[in-house]
Amino acid sequence: MLTFDLKWIAPIRVGVLDDDATVVEGPMQALSLLHDDWPAPGGKHHQTAIQECKLACHELGRSEKAREAFMAAALEAGILIFGRAPARKQRSSVLPRASERRKGFALPV
DSSP: OOOOOOOOSSOEEESSSGGGOEEEOSHHHHHHHHHHSOSSTTOHHHHHHHHHHHHHHHSTTOHHHHHHHHHHHHHHHTOEEOSOOOOSSOOOOSSOOHHHHHTTOOOOO
């Protein structure tokens, strides 16, 4: 049995308080949380999230569907934290500066 440890394009923050948030980065981490530490197990979205996260861990290409299901379950449980996490350190830009593009700098594909 092949298992994928994928990361979502954008992590999801869950918790009761913003200061106490847990950052969930992918379906494998979400599945663990859904099974072991969920505040409202048994809800409709909780069950769907478990199924979608299991599928995403075993089938490449289902990750974003699992992310949406996990967000719905977190909303159902009242633990979805909206907004972005406070920046811990400044990151440099991923895209090249305009001056670098003019010099023939190519973006990775």
